[in-house]
Structure formats: C-alpha cells, structure tokens
Amino acid sequence: MPHHTYNKKEILENITPIIENTAMRCGVIPIEIELSKEDARWFLRIFLYSYDHDISIDDCEKVSRGLDNLLDDLIPFKYYLEVSSPGIEKKLKSEKEYIIFKGKSITLKLKKPLFENEDKTFICKILDYNQNEGITIHRFFDKKDYTIKLDDIASANLYDDKIENNDK
Numbered sequence: 001m002p003h004h005t006y007n008k009k010e011i012l013e014n015i016t017p018i019i020e021n022t023a024m025r026c027g028v029i030p031i032e033i034e035l036s037k038e039d040a041r042w043f044l045r046i047f048l049y050s051y052d053h054d055i056s057i058d059d060c061e062k063v064s065r066g067l068d069n070l071l072d073d074l075i076p077f078k079y080y081l082e083v084s085s086p087g088i089e090k091k092l093k094s095e096k097e098y099i100i101f102k103g104k105s106i107t108l109k110l111k112k113p114l115f116e117n118e119d120k121t122f123i124c125k126i127l128d129y130n131q132n133e134g135i136t137i138h139r140f141f142d143k144k145d146y147t148i149k150l151d152d153i154a155s156a157n158l159y160d161d162k163i164e165n166n167d168k
Contacts, residue, residue, distance in 0.1 A: 006076060008035055014074045019046055022066040028059050031086060031097055035079075042079035044071070047086040049100060055085030092156040098129035105159040108137065111152055123159050 012035055023030045023046075032047040048055045048063060060083040067081065092098060092106065109121040124137040127145060134149040 011035060011075055015044075015071050018070050018074070019063075019067065022070070023048060023063050026059060026062040026066055028055065028063065029100065030063075031100055032093060035075075042075075042077055043082060044075070044079050045082045045084070047084060047090070049086060051100075060084055086158070088158065088160045090158045092158070095129065095131065095150070098126060098135050098156075101158065102126050102128065106137075107157045107159045108148070109154040109156070110148070111154045114146060114148075120154070 012033060016033055019030050019033055028048045028050045030046050031049045032045075034043075034045040034047075036043055036045070046063065048059055050059070064081060064083045067083075071081075089107070092101065103126065105123060105125050107121065108124050111120070113120045122139055122141060124139045126135055127138055128136040130136070130147075133147050134152070136145060136147045138145050
C-alpha cells in the first residue's frame with residue numbers, strides 16, 4: 001500500500017465551515033475539532049458546546065447524522081467520527097474558548113505566580129477576553145480582578161461549579 005502524507009491543516013480548514021454550519025443548524029457550537037491518527041486509525045473528534053443547555057447524546061447524534069457523507073469527499077481516508085461534549089473539566093485550548101466560556105469558572109495554572117510566595121494555580125472566573133491584553137479574571141480567594149496574558153498561562157481548565165456549590 002502506498003504511504004500517503006496528508007495535509008492535516010488543509011483538511012481541517014476545508015471541513016471546519018461544514019462542521020460549524022451543521023452544528024449551528026442543530027443549535028450547538030463546535031468548540032474543538034481535532035483530526036488525529038492513533039494506531040494507524042484516523043479519528044475526527046468534534047466537541048460541542050451550547051450556551052443554553054448541557055450537550056446531550058441527542059445533540060451529538062444530530063450533528064453526526066448531519067455530517068454523514070458531507071465530509072467523505074474532503075477527508076481522503078477512512079476515519080472514525082466522534083462527536084461529544086467537552087467534559088466537565090475541559091482544557092481551554094483556543095482564544096475562541098475564552099470568549100465562549102466567559103462568565104464560567106476555571107482552574108488557571110500560571111507559568112509563574114502573580115505574586116511572590118503564591119500558588120501558581122487558582123480558581124477564578126473569566127470576565128473578559130481581549131486579543132491584545134489577554135484574559136481578565138476574577139480571582140476568588142482575594143476577590144480581585146486581574147488581566148493575564150495568554151503567554152503567561154500554563155493551562156486553563158473549566159472548573160466544575162457543581163463541586164463548589166455542594167460545599168456551601
């Protein structure tokens with residue numbers, strides 16, 4: 001069998017608008033589209049989000065069915081489609097996600113602490129996002145707002161508010 005090299009970036013650029021349109025018709029947003037090869041198999045993973053409801057199996061099936069055959073001409077190899085919700089503690093990977101998850105709590109891990117002798121990791125709420133400034137957050141433990149450049153962030157994960165609310 002001849003060995004092909006595929007331009008993953010090009011394929012993603014071609015399929016993203018179709019996935020976005022299909023998801024929008026189903027009333028959801030694709031926050032992450034990932035094409036990866038694992039053990040000689042290709043996987044196209046689409047993570048869905050909605051502003052007004054938790055993503056259901058029904059949402060995932062609607063998007064899967066909506067995409068049925070639409071992508072086959074654009075993806076030149078056999079692939080497995082997985083459509084799911086991002087999971088409770090999803091890692092934020094793109095600038096778009098800081099906008100989508102505005103108002104949500106996150107666990108933020110910085111490359112170095114904001115102040116000396118402080119923890120690099122803390123829970124905060126995303127207040128705003130600006131391409132030049134970075135993200136503006138409200139830090140719970142000192143009840144102050146800070147703006148942090150994306151370059152200073154080691155990782156950001158959604159924080160499950162449900163855990164916090166049970167403690168009260």
